[in-house]
Amino acid sequence: MATILKADNLEKIYRVGKVDVPALRGVSLAVQEGEFIAVMGPSGCGKSTMLHLLGGLLTPTKGRIVIDGEDLTAASDAKRTDIRRRKIGFVFQRFNLFPTLTAEGNLRLAERIHGKNGGDDPDRRREILRMLRLQDKMHHKPLELSGGEQQRVALARAVVNRPAIVLADEPTGNLDSENSELVLKMFRELNDRFNQTIIMITHNPEAAAACQRVIQMRDGHIV
Amino acid sequence: MDSLVVSNLRQRPLRSVISVIGVALGVALVMLFTGLAHGMSEDLQKRSSNVTAEIIFTRPGAIGFNTSSANLSTKYVELLKTIEGVESVTPVITYFYPSGQFGVDKVDGVEWESFSKMNNIRLIQGHAPNAPDEIVIDETKAARNHPVGSTLKVFGPGLYRVAGIYAPESGARAKMSLKSLQDLLESQDKCTFIYVKVKNPSDQVAVAKRIDAKFPGNKVQFTREVFASIESSIPGLTIFMRVLVGLAAIVSALVVMLAMHTTITERTREIGILKAMGASRFYIISEIEREALLISFLGLIVGFALAALAGFGIHKATGLIFQFGGWWALTAALIGLLGGALGALYPAARAANLDPVTALAYE
Numbered sequence: 001m002a003t004i005l006k007a008d009n010l011e012k013i014y015r016v017g018k019v020d021v022p023a024l025r026g027v028s029l030a031v032q033e034g035e036f037i038a039v040m041g042p043s044g045c046g047k048s049t050m051l052h053l054l055g056g057l058l059t060p061t062k063g064r065i066v067i068d069g070e071d072l073t074a075a076s077d078a079k080r081t082d083i084r085r086r087k088i089g090f091v092f093q094r095f096n097l098f099p100t101l102t103a104e105g106n107l108r109l110a111e112r113i114h115g116k117n118g119g120d121d122p123d124r125r126r127e128i129l130r131m132l133r134l135q136d137k138m139h140h141k142p143l144e145l146s147g148g149e150q151q152r153v154a155l156a157r158a159v160v161n162r163p164a165i166v167l168a169d170e171p172t173g174n175l176d177s178e179n180s181e182l183v184l185k186m187f188r189e190l191n192d193r194f195n196q197t198i199i200m201i202t203h204n205p206e207a208a209a210a211c212q213r214v215i216q217m218r219d220g221h222i223v
Numbered sequence: 224m225d226s227l228v229v230s231n232l233r234q235r236p237l238r239s240v241i242s243v244i245g246v247a248l249g250v251a252l253v254m255l256f257t258g259l260a261h262g263m264s265e266d267l268q269k270r271s272s273n274v275t276a277e278i279i280f281t282r283p284g285a286i287g288f289n290t291s292s293a294n295l296s297t298k299y300v301e302l303l304k305t306i307e308g309v310e311s312v313t314p315v316i317t318y319f320y321p322s323g324q325f326g327v328d329k330v331d332g333v334e335w336e337s338f339s340k341m342n343n344i345r346l347i348q349g350h351a352p353n354a355p356d357e358i359v360i361d362e363t364k365a366a367r368n369h370p371v372g373s374t375l376k377v378f379g380p381g382l383y384r385v386a387g388i389y390a391p392e393s394g395a396r397a398k399m400s401l402k403s404l405q406d407l408l409e410s411q412d413k414c415t416f417i418y419v420k421v422k423n424p425s426d427q428v429a430v431a432k433r434i435d436a437k438f439p440g441n442k443v444q445f446t447r448e449v450f451a452s453i454e455s456s457i458p459g460l461t462i463f464m465r466v467l468v469g470l471a472a473i474v475s476a477l478v479v480m481l482a483m484h485t486t487i488t489e490r491t492r493e494i495g496i497l498k499a500m501g502a503s504r505f506y507i508i509s510e511i512e513r514e515a516l517l518i519s520f521l522g523l524i525v526g527f528a529l530a531a532l533a534g535f536g537i538h539k540a541t542g543l544i545f546q547f548g549g550w551w552a553l554t555a556a557l558i559g560l561l562g563g564a565l566g567a568l569y570p571a572a573r574a575a576n577l578d579p580v581t582a583l584a585y586e
Contacts (some may be wrong), residue, residue, distance in 0.1 A: 018269075052580055055499070057498070057499060057579045057580050058580060059416055078503065078504070081498070081502070081503050081504075082501070082503070084499070084500075085500070085501020085503075086501070088501070090499045090500070092583070094494070094498075096496045096499075096583070098227065098230075098493060098496070099225070099229055100230030100233070100234045100235075101227060101230055105226075105227075105230075109227060109500075110500055113497070113500050113506060114499055114501070141501045157500075159313070170399040
């Protein structure tokens with residue numbers, strides 16, 4: 001299996017007023033293609049910071065990140081955005097769907113931003129929605145969907161453009177146990193069927209148990 | 224249409240409507256003011272072009288845009304007839320008076336026979352004004368519910384009876400007999416100016432020189448120069464209109480800027496999501512600009528409709544003539560669209576530069 005993500009000695013220091021707050025203190029990570037990884041640790045240990053760095057939403061103070069052969073840290077803001085657009089899909093705890101668009105509209109927006117085929121690949125869209133059991137929910141807006149359905153739409157949006165990696169920040173954090181199980185099942189299915197590489201932050205041991213590897217973090221380090 | 228731009232406008236209908244109205248007002252103002260100026264100018268020129276006399280003989284300073292005096296002796300009528308090249312002459316008093324409707328109006332006192340013959344004007348109804356309280360009016364004035372036999376307030380305490388209707392329109396819309404106006408103004412044997420028609424129009428310059436040489440100290444002008452457009456008659460009107468157009472553009476831009484600024488503040492997290500999805504700065508700016516342009520475009524449509532309705536209503540109520548020109552419509556359209564696009568640029572640029580992590584955390 002090829003290494004799809006490599007992070008070397010990542011450090012991130014936030015400047016808060018006159019004080020430097022280190023969020024990451026030298027994190028190194030290698031992720032193989034098709035891996036489903038859970039990242040666990042107490043609040044404030046740097047999990048979200050690491051995820052944001054891996055997704056190119058933040059730049060590290062030190063260190064290097066290479067995603068699918070492209071150096072994220074050496075890239076300009078525009079280039080990082082481009083890498084993120086092509087190679088990364090995000091799933092958030094709060095779903096973060098566009099409330100004014102239907103489920104299908106949210107996916108089409110992702111396609112338009114990606115720019116693939118002029119922004120329209122109905123076959124791929126239908127396949128994803130069918131796999132996530134959302135085919136009857138395509139024309140519903142987020143407010144008309146349950147929490148579990150919204151998160152599945154968010155997951156569909158994240159994978160519709162075939163990203164190299166899906167980064168999920170506590171995707172079951174706002175769901176009840178039943179919907180959590182359903183969403184985790186979908187993550188597993190994506191990983192099994194499409195060999196989708198997934199890095200997921202979670203506090204839920206049951207969610208972590210579904211993963212192939214669990215990374216523990218504490219105080220900005222991987223332990 | 225499952226479009227982010229359209230759905231965003233529909234999500235806040237009241238704000239969208241207010242933004243559209245803001246742009247529409249700017250567009251409507253430009254159209255109404257320029258339409259009025261153009262309409263009045265065209266109307267004035269149409270009526271002026273029906274004056275066939277080539278030369279106006281008057282005293283210096285006798286004629287202004289909305290002022291005149293009867294200080295020219297009518298003795299010149301017979302004297303001017305003796306000038307080589309002169310075909311006919313006719314005296315006119317032009318009197319401006321305060322009008323309740325739109326500030327100032329005017330009435331001409333004419334010797335109907337010589338005046339109508341010189342300018343090819345005919346009475347299509349009724350008869351020429353004879354009695355002191357009789358006037359004749361043109362078709363435009365008659366169309367505002369003033370048939371022959373009706374009475375009209377012109378100036379002074381009394382009413383005037385409409386004795387006839389004439390065509391085509393020429394000079395003041397209402398005309399009375401020269402003698403009646405002279406008596407009213409206590410200016411017997413006086414007039415404002417004398418129209419001079421030459422035998423050969425190509426000879427008018429030479430005839431004008433002869434008149435000036437024979438009667439120095441007076442003013443000899445060509446009618447084509449006197450009855451100029453409103454724009455050249457009112458100093459600064461063109462500047463006023465340009466300032467108005469500029470202000471309309473600023474109003475449109477400010478309305479859209481405010482609307483977009485509020486929109487972006489409300490949708491900070493959505494912008495963060497777009498950035499997380501890999502939307503480039505250009506994409507974010509273009510989405511916001513598209514929304515602004517849609518508001519501006521709708522404002523344009525509403526503005527044109529508003530201008531047409533208001534123009535029609537004002538014309539019906541006051542008789543003011545509006546003429547909406549294609550060039551000004553294009554200018555108003557550009558103002559609406561450019562104003563909107565420029566107004567949204569700053570909020571769009573701010574949105575594009577938001578830190579994605581901070582934006583995602585925005586409540």
